[in-house]
Amino acid sequence: MTGLLAGVVLLVAVVLALSAALILARRRLVPDLPVAVTVNDRAPFESRFGTDLLGALATHDILLPAACGGAGTCGQCRVRVRGEAIEPMPAERARLSRAERREGMHLACQIRLRGPVEVELPEALLDARGFDCTVLRARFLTSLIREIVLDAPPEVIAAVRAGAFVSLTAPPHEFGFDAIEVPERFADDWAELRGLRAATTAPVTRAYSIASTPADLARGRLVLLIRLALPPPDRPRLPPGAVSSWLFHVSEGVRIAASGPHGDFRAQDSAREMVLIGGGVGMAPLRAIIHDRLGQGAPPPISFWYGARRRDDLFYAEEFATLARQHPEFRFEVALSDPRPGDRWEGWTGFVHAALREGFLRDHPEPEACDYYLCGPPLMIAAVMGVLDEAGVPSNRIFFDDFGS
Ligand SMILES: Cc1cc2nc3c(=O)[nH]c(=O)nc-3n(C[C@H](O)[C@H](O)[C@H](O)COP(=O)(O)OP(=O)(O)OC[C@H]3O[C@@H](n4cnc5c(N)ncnc54)[C@H](O)[C@@H]3O)c2cc1C
Ligand code: FES
Structure with missing residues (x-):
């Protein structure tokens, strides 16, 4: 037993000595040039x-x-x-x-x-700048998606192109999810999240797409849609997402360090028919692009296919329904993959890629002549790519914003 203990002590001493030697060698060998x-x-x-x-x-x-x-x-x-x-x-x-x-x-x-x-x-990247913005408004759109409206400096607003994103930096923080104010209607969904804690000891930066309409931009506002990143179901002990948790915690008046606008996801400069397919917070850049194109006058035909699980997961639906009434060239279709009986859903049921195949690609005379813009969960993007490929759409007509998984 004593021999084993001595062995362990010796091993630890050797490891410590080697680490010290490495640190010293690095200091000497890596020049401060x-x-x-x-x-x-x-x-x-x-x-x-x-x-x-x-x-x-x-x-x-x-x-x-x-x-x-x-x-x-x-x-x-x-x-x-x-x-x-x-x-x-x-x-x-x-x-x-x-x-x-x-x-x-x-x-x-x-x-x-x-x-x-x-x-x-x-050159456009050289124009991206660091700036501070203030939270003007924050509200829950679904149980896990929060809309945050920020005011940003005029030169940042002027540089925003529909489809762009900004990077936001969360400062070091620590709080329990019981400190997040949740509307009564989502209290049940949040009951099991109350025990989570968010913590980081260093600033953390993440990207968020800008969902602003031209009218939002004219008022100096960046609208962002934040989805709370929860621990994966099979690893519930992992911490929740660092920045999205913090963005669920911030309230009006909080200052946020940001940079941007960044990104090259945007509408092509063409008269081709536009088909936008999204899910979750993939709504953000698509909303910006749709409003931008419809606001330009004489836009090409545009259809927006949005997939959600149930009616509670839908947001901005009334806004797009109104746009469809105002603009005959705009069509809005929703597919719910798992509607509840109480949803009284009469629209597409199933995944959005299947609705797109049945409701658009199957009868379209020339699906390969349209431009497709995709933004949503990786599985949705993969499934949509599959049906577009089946329909003979070449990859250079497909544009997507990858939020990572
Ligand atoms: C161009 C672009 C645009 C984007 N736009 C949006 C947008 O509009 N809205 C939006 O909500 N998001 C958007 N994103 C995604 C966003 O940038 C973040 O990736 C997302 O919010 C998660 O960041 P987080 O810091 O909250 O989570 P992270 O801290 O990065 O954690 C991510 C996940 O990992 C888990 N995790 C934590 N620790 C571990 C560990 N040790 N091992 C394994 N897993 C771990 C967490 O529980 C969480 O599920 C965009 C991304 C890009 C690239
Ligand atoms: S910052 Fe370099 S790959 Fe993400």
């Missing part, structure tokens, strides 16, 4: 050896979209690096196609600066 970073042929700025490129750019107010906060999973912080080839990291192999990697594309969060680097970025 300046490294020049050039962006789009502008004057270079100076960063430090070993800094990650995403952070180096952010320090100089170049705020790339980074929904995963640098974990290498969202694939949004793409940049083209010119000059000497840099070996891609495993996260880059997973997120970038072989063709993209051949063209010198990288994930800025995965690049450590080891020498001068020349970076190419779309």
